[in-house]
Amino acid sequence: AFSADEGQGQTGEAIIHADDHPGDWMTYGRTYSEQRYSPLDQINRSNVGNLKLAWYLDLDTNRGQEGTPLVVDGVMYATTNWSMMKAIDAATGKLLWSYDPRVPGNIADKGCCDTVNRGAAYWNGKVYFGTFDGRLIALDAKTGKLVWSVNTIPPDAELGKQRSYTVDGAPRIAKGRVIIGNGGSEFGARGFVTAFDAETGKVDWRFFTVPNPKNEPDHAASDSVLMNKAYQTWSPTGAWTRQGGGGTVWDSLVYDPVTDLVYLGVGNGSPWNYKYRSEGKGDNLFLGSIVALKPETGEYVWHFQETPMDQWDFTSVQQIMTLDLPINGETRHVIVHAPKNGFFYIIDAKTGEFISGKNYVYVNWASGLDPKTGRPIYNPDALYTLTGKDWYGIPGDLGGHNFAAMAFSPKTGLVYIPAQQVPFLYTNQKGGFLAHPDSWNLGLDMNKVGIPDSPEAKAAFVKDLKGWIVAWDPQKQAEAWRVDHKGPWNGGILATGGDLLFQGLANGEFHAYDATNGTDLFHFAADSGIIAPPVTYLAKGKQYVAVEVGWGGIYPFFLGGLARTSGWTVNHSHVIAFSLDGKAGPMPKQNDQGFLPVKPPEKFDASRTDNGYFQFQTYCAACHGDNAEGAGVLPDLRWSGSIRHTDAFYNVVGRGALTAYGMDRFDGNMNPNEIEDIRQYLIKRANETYQREVDARKNAAGIPEQLP
Numbered sequence: 193a194f195s196a197d198e199g200q201g202q203t204g205e206a207i208i209h210a211d212d213h214p215g216d217w218m219t220y221g222r223t224y225s226e227q228r229y230s231p232l233d234q235i236n237r238s239n240v241g242n243l244k245l246a247w248y249l250d251l252d253t254n255r256g257q258e259g260t261p262l263v264v265d266g267v268m269y270a271t272t273n274w275s276m277m278k279a280i281d282a283a284t285g286k287l288l289w290s291y292d293p294r295v296p297g298n299i300a301d302k303g304c305c306d307t308v309n310r311g312a313a314y315w316n317g318k319v320y321f322g323t324f325d326g327r328l329i330a331l332d333a334k335t336g337k338l339v340w341s342v343n344t345i346p347p348d349a350e351l352g353k354q355r356s357y358t359v360d361g362a363p364r365i366a367k368g369r370v371i372i373g374n375g376g377s378e379f380g381a382r383g384f385v386t387a388f389d390a391e392t393g394k395v396d397w398r399f400f401t402v403p404n405p406k407n408e409p410d411h412a413a414s415d416s417v418l419m420n421k422a423y424q425t426w427s428p429t430g431a432w433t434r435q436g437g438g439g440t441v442w443d444s445l446v447y448d449p450v451t452d453l454v455y456l457g458v459g460n461g462s463p464w465n466y467k468y469r470s471e472g473k474g475d476n477l478f479l480g481s482i483v484a485l486k487p488e489t490g491e492y493v494w495h496f497q498e499t500p501m502d503q504w505d506f507t508s509v510q511q512i513m514t515l516d517l518p519i520n521g522e523t524r525h526v527i528v529h530a531p532k533n534g535f536f537y538i539i540d541a542k543t544g545e546f547i548s549g550k551n552y553v554y555v556n557w558a559s560g561l562d563p564k565t566g567r568p569i570y571n572p573d574a575l576y577t578l579t580g581k582d583w584y585g586i587p588g589d590l591g592g593h594n595f596a597a598m599a600f601s602p603k604t605g606l607v608y609i610p611a612q613q614v615p616f617l618y619t620n621q622k623g624g625f626l627a628h629p630d631s632w633n634l635g636l637d638m639n640k641v642g643i644p645d646s647p648e649a650k651a652a653f654v655k656d657l658k659g660w661i662v663a664w665d666p667q668k669q670a671e672a673w674r675v676d677h678k679g680p681w682n683g684g685i686l687a688t689g690g691d692l693l694f695q696g697l698a699n700g701e702f703h704a705y706d707a708t709n710g711t712d713l714f715h716f717a718a719d720s721g722i723i724a725p726p727v728t729y730l731a732k733g734k735q736y737v738a739v740e741v742g743w744g745g746i747y748p749f750f751l752g753g754l755a756r757t758s759g760w761t762v763n764h765s766h767v768i769a770f771s772l773d774g775k776a777g778p779m780p781k782q783n784d785q786g787f788l789p790v791k792p793p794e795k796f797d798a799s800r801t802d803n804g805y806f807q808f809q810t811y812c813a814a815c816h817g818d819n820a821e822g823a824g825v826l827p828d829l830r831w832s833g834s835i836r837h838t839d840a841f842y843n844v845v846g847r848g849a850l851t852a853y854g855m856d857r858f859d860g861n862m863n864p865n866e867i868e869d870i871r872q873y874l875i876k877r878a879n880e881t882y883q884r885e886v887d888a889r890k891n892a893a894g895i896p897e898q899l900p
């Protein structure tokens with residue numbers, strides 16, 4: 193039905209003309225503009241109160257679900273944690289086929305933030321998705337049979353022998369080229385994206401986002417701009433030359449058929465510490481930038497840097513959205529962007545010219561943006577790597593907005609941002625930069641990693657945790673209204689022609705709000721925290737709204753028990769779909785108390801627990817929770833049977849008895865004594881918190897309420 197012209201290809205034309213077949217959801221953000229707006233309006237403000245569960249499909253993983261399902265001709269393609277793909281009858285929820293790329297379990301700790309997957313791309317009868325161990329896979333959309341599979345990480349992209357690249361973002365397809373990036377900047381990585389021929393899987397071009405450490409050609413599309421423009425913005429001998437510099441493109445990359453450009457959202461510095469990374473010198477291009485490339489060649493066209501001198505994990509990878517916006521009486525085609533750093537940017541999509549920017553959340557690191565250049569006006573205290581002093585930053589490393597997608601409604605003219613406030617205490621690593629193999633390497637003090645220690649400071653930190661929807665008016669660069677949630681880390685947002693917003697929340701509720709004023713019109717108990725964005729589609733002419741359910745991602749992993757302020761849930765993973773006449777009833781009741789406290793051994797060796805704490809925070813906390821308190825996803829080690837005996841614990845932590853479940857072996861990182869120190873520390877923490885956790889589960893809801 194779609195003519196192939198101007199090299200877009202049949203599928204490209206179908207995506208460009210998405211509104212001619214609004215029942216589909218063919219690409220990550222539904223359209224190339226990634227507005228996440230669907231014109232469907234069978235479900236609208238007057239009837240959404242009657243929305244019912246139409247079907248649910250249980251998933252075979254119990255970690256975070258961040259995927260945007262695609263829907264093409266009544267078939268849903270949903271990717272899940274552990275990089276698995278499910279094809280589902282979108283009307284009934286029946287599983288048509290599934291594909292498991294068998295990502296090795298010991299790869300989980302090679303990425304910072306849960307073995308998530310954000311979605312697939314569809315092109316010409318095939319579906320494409322990345323795997324956590326770095327592959328890009330093309331499957332036949334009808335049968336689920338493998339068409340091709342490539343390793344997107346070339347051997348020379350590995351730094352030393354430390355493989356720190358993981359893939360969890362959704363690929364995008366521009367004119368027959370599948371483009372994919374990766375993550376790894378918390379460990380040591382040099383960011384790049386690669387374009388593969390959609391039919392054959394052959395590499396077409398590659399673009400590195402930060403310079404070659406020796407300023408040598410990589411024989412990549414990025415060579416000339418890196419050598420002529422970017423290298424000069426780095427110190428020649430900083431730790432970046434060993435750690436890679438960062439700049440991973442782990443989430444947003446977009447093709448815009450209007451400008452015929454590909455936009456990359458570029459990530460944070462590696463290591464985070466700017467003093468160590470680049471000796472406190474230079475802006476460090478292209479960290480914290482949007483970079484525009486030509487789709488055919490990967491040739492550089494323009495860039496706009498949002499966070500020069502990044503030292504806060506302020507990635508610019510957050511969703512890149514294009515729209516046509518009246519500005520001073522003239523309609524301009526712009527990029528709107530709400531990156532982690534807390535400012536809402538409007539940038540000319542063709543030239544990268546900064547038009548305007550305003551903070552969409554409270555920020556304390558900059559007092560504003562230079563109105564001409566868009567460069568942040570820094571609070572000098574925020575440059576903690578230069579002052580050498582601690583910095584309590586807002587937004588912190590998780591940003592005013594993270595991967596949870598925002599949406600735009602052309603009917604209201606508002607952008608709806610899943611906003612949050614999660615402060616971070618930035619403390620420099622003492623004595624210069626020291627890398628720990630196979631671990632987070634930030635150049636920060638790992639005893640702290642963001643969360644204050646003293647009970648008073650911790651209580652203040654918990655008070656500062658917030659989550660809400662900002663309805664942002666881009667023409668006025670001002671908030672129109674907001675909807676407050678219990679806490680941070682809620683799901684992405686969908687806007688529809690029925691004047692509705694849909695969003696799943698960290699507390700496991702799925703909501704519909706009035707897009708004009710935020711009135712709460714519908715909610716449903718979905719049984720586990722939701723961090724994924726909903727989609728809507730037609731199947732047999734009927735409108736459905738669907739979302740992946742499953743608590744996880746970095747927030748509950750790292751904050752651990754503190755993440756429970758958003759509402760305590762346990763991971764149960766599903767895809768769920770609603771319709772006006774759904775008959776699937778409420779979700780079946782499952783364990784909602786998580787890992788139950790088990791009376792710990794009484795004795796521990798207090799002389800070992802300080803080092804145990806340091807080892808735990810360095811190697812374990814990013815998954816098992818700050819200060820050894822879990823948050824309902826991965827095992828809460830305080831109650832683990834393995835802490836009861838030295839050998840049992842060593843078999844798991846040192847020898848890898850549970851690698852198949854995602855628990856790597858750490859005998860290459862720590863000696864048996866250090867691992868035993870961790871065990872002693874865990875027994876201490878179990879004793880300190882046992883009664884509190886038992887009591888918490890006696891309250892009316894049967895779940896913990898009191899924190900920390």
Ligand SMILES: O=C(O)c1cc(C(=O)O)c2c(n1)C(=O)C(=O)c1cc(C(=O)O)[nH]c1-2
Pocket residue numbers: 258303304305306308358360374375376377378440442459460505507589590594595744745746747
């Ligand atoms: O710097 C990186 O390479 C990188 C990668 C990823 C990732 O791949 O998921 C995240 C981040 N950074 C990051 O800063 C972040 O806040 C984050 C959250 C999540 C998530 O899925 O919960 N991933 C990532």
Ligand SMILES: [Ca+2]
Pocket residue numbers: 377378459460505507
């Ligand atoms: Ca990062």
